[in-house]
Amino acid sequence: MYVISTDAFELATLGGRVLLAGTEATLDELRGTLALLPEKARGQVFVEVPSAADILPLAAPSRMVVTWLTRDTRSGEPGTCLPCERGQALRRAVRAWVGEMSTDSEHDDGDAVRVWFAGDTYREVSAV
Numbered sequence: 001m002y003v004i005s006t007d008a009f010e011l012a013t014l015g016g017r018v019l020l021a022g023t024e025a026t027l028d029e030l031r032g033t034l035a036l037l038p039e040k041a042r043g044q045v046f047v048e049v050p051s052a053a054d055i056l057p058l059a060a061p062s063r064m065v066v067t068w069l070t071r072d073t074r075s076g077e078p079g080t081c082l083p084c085e086r087g088q089a090l091r092r093a094v095r096a097w098v099g100e101m102s103t104d105s106e107h108d109d110g111d112a113v114r115v116w117f118a119g120d121t122y123r124e125v126s127a128v
Contacts, residue, residue: 018041051071
């Protein structure tokens with residue numbers, strides 16, 4: 001089961017696994033939210049950026065994995081030969097992670113996965 005959290009302060013006080021998602025436009029908000037998380041926080045951070053040149057240091061609790069998704073190294077929609085558009089890599093990563101980490105059964109999962117989107121990122125990946 002996953003729950004979309006809109007409040008970074010609430011996210012920091014809840015237990016369980018967390019997924020944070022954002023783009024280069026929301027790095028400051030991501031940094032602020034990561035700073036609120038307790039050291040015991042566990043989960044994933046996805047940050048979509050135009051290229052590897054846009055990857056910047058991002059501090060996170062030790063059990064949080066930070067993955068940078070570079071658009072210039074990914075394709076767009078399968079079979080189109082188009083470049084990856086803003087939000088596509090993030091949408092695919094979030095869908096895959098939630099699909100892998102959540103069974104939609106509290107009994108099997110043990111706790112809810114809290115998903116938090118920085119800024120207007122939710123609109124870009126709202127097809128989750």
